[in-house]
Amino acid sequence: MKVSVFGLGYVGAVTAACMTRAGHEVVGVDVQPAKLQALQQGRSPIVEPGLDALLAQAHQQGRLQATDDAAAALAHSEACIICVGTPSLASGGLNLDFVRKVCTQIAEVLSATGKSQILVLRSTMLPGSTRSLAAECFASLQQRGQVELLFAPEFLREGSAVADFEQPSLAAMGTADGTAPRNSAVLALFGGQPSLLTWEGAELLKYACNSWHAMKVAFANEVGRLGKHLQLDSRKVMEVLCQDSRLNISSHYLRPGAPFGGSCLPKDLSALIAMGRREGLALPLLEATTQSNQAHAQTLLRLVLRSGCRRVGILGLSFKAGTDDLRGSPMVELAEQLLAAGHELRIHDPQLHLAQLHGANAAEMQRRLPRLAGLLCSNAQQVLDHSELLVISQRCVEYAQLQTWAQPQHHVLDVMGWSQLQELNCHQEGICW
Template identity: 55%
Template structure:
């Protein structure tokens, strides 16, 4: 394809060079004449390994040009990729003026020419931005099938951007409805095997990744500060932490759902935080870990009480499935709160046998819920059929049974990503999406 690249900064320059290497014709577009002149000579306006060589080759083969005229760029291309900057405002929000300006220019050209076109947004934008651009500039063109619009975030690291484009660690295509695109045109311009989400989901992927990267750096540095105080080698500690690819470097804990609980995480987070405070070590991430867990629990309780239903059924009470450990269980906290507010509760947890609770586990439940025995039911069906709202924190009931037992007028809240519930014919609201 002939592809116009709007914005010849870091992302735009690398995208241009790498697409040219794949055989596409590139028309760069930028408001800065100096960048356009450099491109027309086959040179990159940024320093990045291999990029000048790619642009020089494309120039020699007649597949690279640049212009300050947006109309000319669109007229000469089959697809446009928007890579213009989205700088921060003083408030911390993004300045989308450049994206809006380019969107307006492209839509004006397409509306006047009537030509079909492919449009990819790559500029980093907050969720909802692509849809807003489409609403303001492209909705009639998209509805008429004249333009197909995608949001495709970039994951290019400075210093290894060309390699990252050739071998993407992550490729994402956002479509207006989250469904697979009818053609593979976006894949041709991205490479890899893209994951397909809605526009907002694709936009959120970029922020999720960068938030996670920032969190990891902060976490490692906090561990380093504690190790420095202890006289230990923080780098060695983190090397050992990262050697566990079953739990530490994995997707095991990367699932939105219940707040964390159990006998270990709450106790150990609190103990390390206590040490840090006692010794004057600043660990803001650790300090706020307790707060963010409580905020998630507060949201769950608010979601339940906001339904206006008084008869609540809980599927699962232990802090996770296949255990009877009630220590630190967020669902015990939910049950406590609901009972205190006068709600009528029924609970089913297949792993709970009160006669077998001993030690700290028994003491915990006697302290917090001494009347638990009267709330526990022997089967899930009794809980479901006698409740107005079902809160599922564990997958302890077969889907076929749920589909048979739950009535359309009942509400279901899924705490742990039981996505299939969405397809069943009752009122449903998940906690985490």
């Protein structure tokens, strides 16, 4: 394809160079003369392994031009990739001035020339930015079908940017409605088969990735501080932690849904935090993890209260599916709070047989939900018949049955991420979606 790249910094220079290697013809646009001169001479404007060689080759083959003239670049290109900076404002917020300026400039050129263009925003921008730029700059061009606007987050890392561009760890493409772009040729520019999201979804994905990476570093460093304090080699501890690719380094525990609970995570986290406090160690991430979980449990309660329904059913009471362990269960906490607020409850959990509860599990049930025996139903239909609102934390009923029983006046609150529930013919809502 014929491609223009606006902004020739770390992202733009690598993008331009790698696209020439893939056989595309590229024009780079920047406002800094030194960067333009470097590219015109086949040199890299930044220090990045492998980039000099790629740019020299592109220069030799005549595949890469560089200019400060936006109109000339657009005259040459079918797809335009925007990689200008989005720095922080003094307030900590995001400065979209460079992106807005480039978008305005591009819109003016395309309006004047009538040329069509696929526009791909790659600068990191907060959810909602692409949609507001679309309205601000490209509304009439989009209506005329002259512009297709996409948001494709960039995941390269400086220092291995060329390798990361060629073999991205993740590829995602945001479109206005989350469906495939009209012109599928553009997908090939970014390595073939990116996951499709809406503009906002793709924007959030980039921030979710970076926050996740930052949290991993902070977490490893908190374990590190603890280790050093205990005269342990935390590098070795974390190395062994990383050997577990089933639970630790995996997609486990990364799905939005219920607050965490059970007899281990809350207890062990609070023991570690207590030890940190006793020893004078700052462990703010671990402390915040507990606070975040409490905030999530509060959100769950608020969603139930906001529904205005007084008769509530709970499907799944134990702390997770496949066990009768009630200790630390977020659903037990919800039940306690709803009973205290005067709601009428019915509960179904196929794993739960009160006569078979023993020890700490039975004691916790007695302490927190002494009336549980009178609330338990032996099947889900009894719960549905009684309830205006059904809170589903486990799949303890077949979808087909739920479909038959659910009436339009029912409210369903999905806490587990059961996507089929969205098709039920009643009011339904998810805890995080």
